[in-house]
Amino acid sequence: MYYLDPHIHMVSRTTDDYETLAKMGCVAMSEPAFWAGYDRGSVDGFRDYFEQLTSFEPRRAADFNIQHFTWLCINAKEAENVSLSRDVIAMIPEFLGRPGVLGIGEIGLNKNTRNEATVFLEHLDLAMKTNEQILIHTPHLEDKFQGTRMILDMLTDDRRIDRSRVLVDHVEEHTIRHVLDQGFWAGMTLYPVSKCTPARAVDMIETVGPERLLVNSAGDWGPSKPTAVPDLILEMRRRGHSEAAIRRVVYDNPVKFFSQSRGFNFTPPE
Amino acid sequence: MSDDPSSQAILDREFLPIRAKILEIAASLDRAERATGDPTADPRWQQLETGINLLLQKSGDRAEHVQMLFSQPYEAQWRETLKIKS
Numbered sequence: 001m002y003y004l005d006p007h008i009h010m011v012s013r014t015t016d017d018y019e020t021l022a023k024m025g026c027v028a029m030s031e032p033a034f035w036a037g038y039d040r041g042s043v044d045g046f047r048d049y050f051e052q053l054t055s056f057e058p059r060r061a062a063d064f065n066i067q068h069f070t071w072l073c074i075n076a077k078e079a080e081n082v083s084l085s086r087d088v089i090a091m092i093p094e095f096l097g098r099p100g101v102l103g104i105g106e107i108g109l110n111k112n113t114r115n116e117a118t119v120f121l122e123h124l125d126l127a128m129k130t131n132e133q134i135l136i137h138t139p140h141l142e143d144k145f146q147g148t149r150m151i152l153d154m155l156t157d158d159r160r161i162d163r164s165r166v167l168v169d170h171v172e173e174h175t176i177r178h179v180l181d182q183g184f185w186a187g188m189t190l191y192p193v194s195k196c197t198p199a200r201a202v203d204m205i206e207t208v209g210p211e212r213l214l215v216n217s218a219g220d221w222g223p224s225k226p227t228a229v230p231d232l233i234l235e236m237r238r239r240g241h242s243e244a245a246i247r248r249v250v251y252d253n254p255v256k257f258f259s260q261s262r263g264f265n266f267t268p269p270e
Numbered sequence: 271m272s273d274d275p276s277s278q279a280i281l282d283r284e285f286l287p288i289r290a291k292i293l294e295i296a297a298s299l300d301r302a303e304r305a306t307g308d309p310t311a312d313p314r315w316q317q318l319e320t321g322i323n324l325l326l327q328k329s330g331d332r333a334e335h336v337q338m339l340f341s342q343p344y345e346a347q348w349r350e351t352l353k354i355k356s
């Protein structure tokens with residue numbers, strides 16, 4: 001089955017991973033900007049990263065017939081440095097017109113601090129002024145519930161925001177309904193330790209329905225599994241879901257959400 | 271949705287995996303008790319015991335209840351606490 005991985009950090013993965021994903025049916029992916037594992041020292045560090053995301057990475061993917069799209073921002077961890085964050089936010093528009101850029105992301109909260117919230121709001125303002133879609137990271141573990149609620153509070157406070165153009169990612173059993181009930185898209189991340197397993201993700205699909213729901217691997221430099229979306233496809237098949245029902249979550253939904261971005265110049269396979 | 275959505279079919283598939291997970295938990299708790307010191311004094315131990323008790327509720331949303339047990343509660347006044355203007 002063809003599928004898209006809507007959240008994967010390929011700069012941290014090998015070319016072998018591209019090959020494996022292609023063999024498993026991955027036809028497109030979107031890569032949000034995130035934390036490199038260390039804090040970047042300057043706005044030029046981010047400019048180089050955005051260059052990599054918008055030029056080299058799409059070429060590397062294209063070698064395996066995978067279409068690569070991306071989102072730009074300064075992530076929540078580095079948002080603790082508010083002055084650097086403001087410099088990066090001012091520089092992002094240099095890249096927004098490039099092919100394959102889907103919007104602003106993954107912005108969000110990490111430890112639910114004042115600086116993170118400040119930089120999140122300034123990213124929202126940039127997205128509204130430039131008419132970009134938004135992809136949002138929610139915190140992990142004990143901070144997820146409060147952080148997700150804070151994010152939803154900030155989003156719903158801003159009357160300019162079109163909720164159908166916002167994806168709130170890393171939802172789990174206790175946050176998924178809050179996100180969907182308010183009209184946003186929700187992403188489930190299949191991650192070995194801190195997030196969600198394929199079985200629990202399918203449980204959520206069965207209980208809340210597939211509407212506005214995406215599934216991703218969030219594969220990155222940590223313990224993660226870039227082939228997690230095919231694991232979910234297999235789990236749905238084993239439970240007897242139809243091919244159309246599976247395709248809706250792993251192909252139709254991401255295409256529908258991404259199609260609202262100017263930069264989504266996607267060519268469907270066959 | 272499923273070819274055979276009966277609870278019987280789900281138990282057929284899940285019985286051994288669930289059994290294995292219960293054994294993992296039992297052995298982990300034993301391991302902590304065998305070690306030096308008293309694990310029951312640690313608040314995380316109480317949390318784990320509460321979590322295990324949640325599994326026995328016939329609620330239909332055990333996973334969500336367990337998630338909430340391990341979550342900081344939502345503080346609606348967070349803007350005032352953090353001095354963020356709305």
Ligand SMILES: [Zn+2]
Binds near residue numbers: 007009106218
């Ligand atoms: Zn990510």
